[in-house]
Amino acid sequence: MCGRSETDVMGFGRGQRRVVRGAVCSGAVILCAALAGADAPSEEACEPGAGVETAARVQSRYDGIRDLAAGFEQESRSATFGGQALMDAETKRGEVVFAKPGRMRWRYAEPEPSLVVSDGETLWIHDVEGETATRLEVTAGYLSGAALQFLLGDGRILESFEVEASRCSSERVELTLLPKEDATYERLGLVADPATGDILATSVVDLFGNETFIRFRDVVVNQDPPAETFSFAPPEGVELIDYAAGGGSPSPGDGWPTTDGEGEHEGPGAR
Numbered sequence: 001m002c003g004r005s006e007t008d009v010m011g012f013g014r015g016q017r018r019v020v021r022g023a024v025c026s027g028a029v030i031l032c033a034a035l036a037g038a039d040a041p042s043e044e045a046c047e048p049g050a051g052v053e054t055a056a057r058v059q060s061r062y063d064g065i066r067d068l069a070a071g072f073e074q075e076s077r078s079a080t081f082g083g084q085a086l087m088d089a090e091t092k093r094g095e096v097v098f099a100k101p102g103r104m105r106w107r108y109a110e111p112e113p114s115l116v117v118s119d120g121e122t123l124w125i126h127d128v129e130g131e132t133a134t135r136l137e138v139t140a141g142y143l144s145g146a147a148l149q150f151l152l153g154d155g156r157i158l159e160s161f162e163v164e165a166s167r168c169s170s171e172r173v174e175l176t177l178l179p180k181e182d183a184t185y186e187r188l189g190l191v192a193d194p195a196t197g198d199i200l201a202t203s204v205v206d207l208f209g210n211e212t213f214i215r216f217r218d219v220v221v222n223q224d225p226p227a228e229t230f231s232f233a234p235p236e237g238v239e240l241i242d243y244a245a246g247g248g249s250p251s252p253g254d255g256w257p258t259t260d261g262e263g264e265h266e267g268p269g270a271r
Contacts, residue, residue: 043169051165054173054194055157061197062151067099070219076212096216102138102153103230117232120153122244124232133234134241150188151199161188172200189213 074092094108102120115126118138125134150157157163161177168174177188189203203213234240 043167046165046168046173050168050173050194051163051175052158054165054175054192054197055161055163055177057194057197058151058175058190058192058199059157059197062199065100065152065221067097067223067225068152068219068221069095069097069223069225070216071095072214072216074212074214076210078210097225097229098152099225099230100152100154104152105229115232117230119230124234126232126234126238131237132239132241133232134243136243168194170194 072094076090076092090111092108093110094106096107097105102118104116104118106116108114108116113128115124115128117124117126121138123136123138125136126132127134150160157177160181161179164176164178166174166176171193172191173194174191175189177190179185179187184207186205186207189205190199191201192199198219199216201213201215203211205211
């Protein structure tokens, strides 16, 4: 069993040498009871067709969004063995920017600074304290932001998933999304506002039972972040680990945008 991988869905901490394994083993999350929360609205029985109707509304909403920026809180829970979690739950916080097609920038502030950047083809992971920068190719099966990343690529929910509404209220509907074809994860989940289609939280459960969910706050859309938001140049002095096809880690300053001392871009979009 994989247990908890070296990476969370988007929480890349120490142990970058096992990041490829982490990208597959991690993916991590079913919607937990914590998503309902103590202040959640009272639940009602889900009407027949509520899942498909909500999914269609979510799709329509995100079809009209070019980019999205938000603060986030991510909780990761490992698989259990004998009724006990293999690792303690861990919470991380930071800010994220998504842009079509399939671009993203996750900046982790707590508990450890780290940065994950992708232009849709190449994924960079910068472990600030570990002083490593890892490069990977983005594959069709790779998911990091779960349903939200899927929607801000070219994903079509009802074409790709069997959809079921698991919890319903006037203010939120929780959906379980089961992939119709083989995938590197077991299922996705999302919590959406049934009136607007806005995603409030998203999740993915990996094939090993690891769990992670991500809640979003202060969401803004269609801000047109500059292209360099989704580029990364390894800062001086870090160890380069290259898993991309062809190898050959780039050197700082070798045709890459300028970064500050932590490998993070200054200016709009870096948040």
